[in-house]
Amino acid sequence: SPEAYQKLRAAEYLNIGKPTDDPKLGDIIVVSRMVKNKKTGKLEKKHHVAFYSGTDKNGNVIMLGGNQDDQVSFKTVTDNYTIEGYRRMENMSDIKEATAADYKAEYGVKV
Numbered sequence: 001s002p003e004a005y006q007k008l009r010a011a012e013y014l015n016i017g018k019p020t021d022d023p024k025l026g027d028i029i030v031v032s033r034m035v036k037n038k039k040t041g042k043l044e045k046k047h048h049v050a051f052y053s054g055t056d057k058n059g060n061v062i063m064l065g066g067n068q069d070d071q072v073s074f075k076t077v078t079d080n081y082t083i084e085g086y087r088r089m090e091n092m093s094d095i096k097e098a099t100a101a102d103y104k105a106e107y108g109v110k111v
Helices: 002-007 010-015 092-107
Strands: 018-020 028-036 043-055 061-068 071-076 082-088
Touching: 010 028, 010 043, 010 082, 028 061
Parallel strands: none
Antiparallel strands: 018 082, 028 043, 028 082, 043 061, 061 071
């Protein structure tokens, strides 16, 4: 249904859990960027939701997402993105080792 689909929209994740300004591994991050609509040619704000996975050696935020480049992968939040917010869910800290520890050296993740 349209209602169920709407609940899956990335921007809606800004309404779940509790907001935080001090993200921890496993917290939800919602970002946005401007993307050209293929039909209209107009720029539109598109949101993406992922897990916060630390910062790189330059202090840039790293996110772990499920549909980045058609795969589950880590991605640095560059200047093309706006961080819309971080959200904390109960028990999400339990997954922190699984989100970034194995990739710490490869991606320069600071935990």
